[in-house]
Amino acid sequence: MKKNGFWSRLFMVLVFLFLYAPIFVLIVFSFNATKSRSVWAGFSLQWYVKLFSDEAIMEALRTTLLVSAAASVVACIAGTAAAIGIYALKRKSRGIVLSVNNIPLTNADIVTGVSLSLLFVLAVNAFNSTFGTRWELGFWTLLIAHITFDIPYVILSVLPKLRQLDPNIYEAAQDLGATGFTAFRKVILPDLMPGIVNGLLIAFTMSIDDFVISYFTAGSKVSTLAMEIYAMARRKISPEINAISTLLFASVLILLILINIRQSRQDRLAKRQKAILATKK
Amino acid sequence: MKNKWLSVPYIVWMAIFVVAPLILVLIYAFTSRSGGFTVENFTTMAQYVTVFGRSFFLALIATLVCILLGYPLAYYLAREGAGMRRMATMLIMLPMWMNFLLRTYSWMSILENTGLLNTLFQKIGLFALINSVFGTNIEYFHMINTQGAIVLGMVYNFLPFMVLPIYTVIDKIDYRVIEAAQDLGANTRQVFRKVIFPLSLPGVLSGITMVFVPAVSTFAIPRLLGGGMVTMLGDLIEAQFMGSAYNPYLGSAISLVMMVVVLICMAVMNRFGEGEEGAVVL
């Protein structure tokens, strides 16, 4: 394919500008001296300082990170196991399972959230009236909801890796004396790792970004950062939220840049080795 | 490595947390407030026809805009060098790490009558210019709290979901197939029309799904950027479950209808998409 000319490059720049303009605004105003989100009143770090003493925000942040981390890790393990199981299924049953697996992905978030909340409320009420307990929607239902919508992402990123897997590798490991589980751990797992890690990342990102499903399933006690923001947006979002989001954003940015640098270094290394290989021949 | 049983826990999980809730929605949709069977939830829905129409219309527009912006972006991206490509895909994913409500909220600051954009126009003398030319007396462009703002919010939020699948598909196209087309006499435009575009259709279709569905059901975006002036399906459902009009039965019915309509749309589109593939051939 031809390389891009000036106009296509310009187009790309403009689209990226569109994507980043609000983020830029948000970051800039996290350093604003006043609460205003449209009038610049001077540079200040006050929101970053206040942030750490704001119990509600810190609590929401903790919940968000905890739920996202727990859900994505659980989803990662469960999803990998499920993917292996699904891969072993017969063609037809695999098709059925996969289309059910797709429901949370293609269904509207609000329907997923609403339907889960119906289930949770029903289950909690039934449980409470039978056992006289006082359970309610909360962290656990939130976690279950997150796991439920995270698993499909993990499965979808692990399955292709399974398909790429050389079927003989597992046998080769057994052939060399590894028992079933050892062979899995030493050979299959490392091979699936890129898919699993990718799935973990997507799941974590989706959990962090989710608002709608959390909103319907978190109950009254806990709230995620997104819910906190939604509640605040009714009146005025505290620049503290801008500050915390800027921090999150910056750390992910740095992380990604580091990964990127490592990746390109590896690429270059691999390329050089291949080149050496070619000249040797 | 044939461990079929590993899929069992997940199938059970899905049965409980994916299938059962949807069945509950189905049951609720046919239940009256007093608990009996009813179809009233569906008959009362007649008054929401405009809401349905508006939601689908706005989502459709947003999806179209997403295609118009997203397809070229994905296409141009795929033509960049490896380093640039990796960075660009990263840049597309990255905004997701800043909560979408917050980013949408940020649009309020930009679009308001006294917002950044209008201030900018003011500063560069755009209004003065317009006023002197047309003899009007404009002080700002009215952008916030309109349907346009809602569409903008949707496009903004869901554009990455259009770009990524298209990009992935285009990126996977074997460059030799493109060379083969050139070899057979296709010029650049024909190569695009006859080979690249049809081969990228699966990406476009999944992009459409990933944009249209959330767009049609969103409630946060109209609330933030629509100023409560425009009611959409998401608002309606949310209101039945969390808001003033508490009525989960009606809410379920609306959700159900929305789901079914979306499913039909998708099915038609997929069929159309396949037909499209054939059509492109001829």
Place this chain on the structure above:
Amino acid sequence: MSKELIRLQNCCMAFDDEQVLNNLNLYINDKEFLTLLGPSGCGKTTTLRIIGGFTTPTSGDVFFDGVRINAVPPYQRQINTVFQKYALFPHLNVFENIAFGLRMKKVPDPADPSGKRMVKLSEDEITRRVDEMLEIISLKGFENRKPDALSGGQQQRVAIARALVNRPKVLLLDEPLGALDLKLRKDMQMELKKIQQQVGITFVYVTHDQEEALTMSDTIVVMDKGSIQQIGTPEDIYNEPKNAFVADFIGESNIIDGIMCADSIVQMYGRKFQCVDSGFAPNEPVDVVIRPEDIDIVPVEQGQLAGTVTNVTFKGMQYDIIVDFRGFKWLIQTTDHSPVGAKIGVKIDPDGFHIMKKSAYSGKFGDYSSYSEEYDELSDTEEPEDDAAEGDSHEE
């Protein structure tokens, strides 16, 4: 080379309803280089997998050193495998790939006098043995490369080293050279043979390349459709094929309908020829195999048959000449050039005729067969090259 090591006895294998192996009986001797040869899908890999323990036969027994091992899992068999596409562990470097089996191993603890406690091999021991293997496969200095930074031939050698380092009694190799290009394949053939003799273990080798089988093996097992067609030394198989399938599959051949008039006398095209085979019933119909290189071109008057050259292809070492004997096409390989259209005579020594009993394969094989219907077809086409292509119609 005479002790029996592996025996497959009445082994059958079926997938779903499809019979893939039919009552296989096979003995493999210690230190033998045995090759399973046959067309794609004939059950070579399946046989190998039964020996390796990756599948159990539907019926029949597998013995190793006299012990029935049907139920022994692969990781407990003293057998290692080199897989068709190597199946190297992509996430491990060359060293770790080779060391994999050693790290799995447990040996009696030398410090424990009772000899019961099992320990892992020491890191020193592992390094020593891997280095030794790297030496053998000439890949010193490549320890830290990942498999995808190796060429095909190098990967292949790592796969062999990974299996050999465990000092198995038997090495199974499933088309180990299939993915390599011609030149490299030839080099690796020699290398493999060398390694086998150096370490002195049994090789069970799978290929569908006849030349490879002939070059490398002590014993060749020719299979087709899940059944063994012939077992023998390369010379046996080439010179005394049991049926038309074997004759055709091993080398190119002219297969002609004949009748055994008497011992050492075979009749083809209504003419009698002297041969060396005997033991057939009088006037028994037979298949006669004549190898293209066993046919000498002589002046017409000296020949047993006279024909016209219809096509000549230069093959480097020899010319492939197609000769038409009144409608019957023969392939002749010779180092001397004869121009297209030349009238020539051919002479075949008595030991150039290989007589085979009629079998299910009769009439279906042979690069140049003797049916006159084909002649009609052939005469329609103008280009001499067509004959070669069309003559190959046994494929359908």
Place this chain on the structure above:
Amino acid sequence: MSKELIRLQNCCMAFDDEQVLNNLNLYINDKEFLTLLGPSGCGKTTTLRIIGGFTTPTSGDVFFDGVRINAVPPYQRQINTVFQKYALFPHLNVFENIAFGLRMKKVPDPADPSGKRMVKLSEDEITRRVDEMLEIISLKGFENRKPDALSGGQQQRVAIARALVNRPKVLLLDEPLGALDLKLRKDMQMELKKIQQQVGITFVYVTHDQEEALTMSDTIVVMDKGSIQQIGTPEDIYNEPKNAFVADFIGESNIIDGIMCADSIVQMYGRKFQCVDSGFAPNEPVDVVIRPEDIDIVPVEQGQLAGTVTNVTFKGMQYDIIVDFRGFKWLIQTTDHSPVGAKIGVKIDPDGFHIMKKSAYSGKFGDYSSYSEEYDELSDTEEPEDDAAEGDSHEE
């Protein structure tokens, strides 16, 4: 077959800093079957891509029918390509794949007398021509299959049809048979050759399989490291290799250091032999190539040289025999068996000696080379087979 159609003149190509083609000069005649032959990475594909217009040479010119076409894009060249892995359009069925080029085509409108208006081909015309091609490649009835529902051989034929249907002047084929297995490859070789002669167009064919090149080509271009080593007919190339690289790459060969004493007299191992080459300076050092099949085994007393058989491999059609002449190993191919250890004499006809000028490749190639350092190595190993393998040390 004599009109020049394509000319590459002083073509150079470099990627980054790497020189991939060095000053290539190549003429391709109309209706010729020309093969580019060489090891992997030697620049075959690059040359083809330059002809096809997918890359432009860093320097040098490409002429087509006398017109310089460096800047003409691929879709305006009367050249079509069959790509290495077919590159069929996955979203189109067989019919549409083949019809693709026709649908792109514009021809003068027959209804327009001025002949200036261009129109698309009619649907009828397209169907007719595609059907014709389907006939040629014997894929009638497969029109509606998508490429991934075809076997490798079928895909390959579709790729050829897709290119041929446009009636190009030149067809470029980049290892079109590389992905097929041996048997299928042989069949397809014949089919391709047949098609070329049927449609009568120029084929530029890329392969790294010597046998394929010899079998199919009118002209072979042997390349190495971006330079042309030799251009000639298959016979020329095989019988009169220009240097050790060509000699070794095309067939197996013994390459020996020699000195040209006078015209038709070459000296090796201190002995003089009669040959047919001339035109060298007196006492010029040369490489002498002797093909293994040109060596006859005779009783010791009748031989020009006497040696000992150290290894015999049965190859079906012939035996590969390795003979040791006081430390110098030769490969001999013969249909007669000689036992290991036998003392034999060898006789070589004068036309069996191929004399080459010394080149950069001297001493680096040859299946069995003549350096006595190697002899020392060889004598350390006990197994006779080792010699064969170790003799192959040109690999390193």
Place this chain on the structure above:
Amino acid sequence: GDSADKYPNGEVNVLNWGEYIDEDVIPEFEEEYGIKVNYKVCSDNETLYSTLSGGGSDYDVIVPSDYMISRLISEGMLEKLDFSNIPNFSDVDAKFLNPAYDATGEYSVPYMWGTVGIIYNTTMVNGDITSWSALFDKQYAGQVLMINNPRDAIGVALKYLGYSYNTTDKSQIKEATDLLIQQKEDGIVQAYVMDEIFDKMEGGEAAIGVYYAGDYLTMLENNPDLAFVVPSEGSNYFVDAMCIPKGASNKENGEKFINFMCSTDVGKDNCESIGYSSPLMSVKDALDPEISGNPVAYPSDEVLASCEQFINLPADILEFYDSEWLRLKV
């Protein structure tokens, strides 16, 4: 472990409106009583209602408004309070005792009260505003923020038309809704908002808005150009009171919390922080006279007399409100 040490006396779950408390008093309470406060906010009475009736939530203290309290009482969703745990109740001004929404006075303790009026930006309107009519004046097209809940919004129109806030005459309600629809179609409304109004009024994004007096005082701190008026046609006068929902798990802690909120210091902190008016006599006395004398915070009895309190309406009228509201919003 940790939280049990810090909060030996359990927890209390509080649901309040946004920015409706002085945030410092919560840790004060936690420290003093050793009770953990789970403090959450919610945007309007209807959301509160659906949260409670949806089940799955567990609050100990809620602060619904008058009419919602009577609805909750009538639907049996509130607990009777044990006033012996709320000694500070005695400080409540007598005029807030046994109100219409809780005639027996068993279920609620008033938290704050105030009026609804027009907040406007003096730099953006011509002259003083005194009437609801300003909301329907086309010269303010695109400048008016309407309150985003059915009873307040339709109520404003009812009042403008001269009807009662608590009318049960559907035709009057319909007439009021038509007026609002007209207002929307004329492009007068910029947005329907709740707490979003703070930002918009303070930022000068809109000229006129309908909201609570107490919130006006907060806005005033950030934008001195703002003014507040209770229109001459009269307005709504509301009371938000603290209640305990049926089945609350920490009723006693809830009562402790209510009592704490009724102490003079806490009441004063809250008032100063949020600007609403306290029903506690000692608090009014303790406040800066500038505040307690401010007619916006503590309007004259005359103004109060022109104001109506919401009372709960029959179910069919409430449903009619909902469907009329929908007619407006759709």
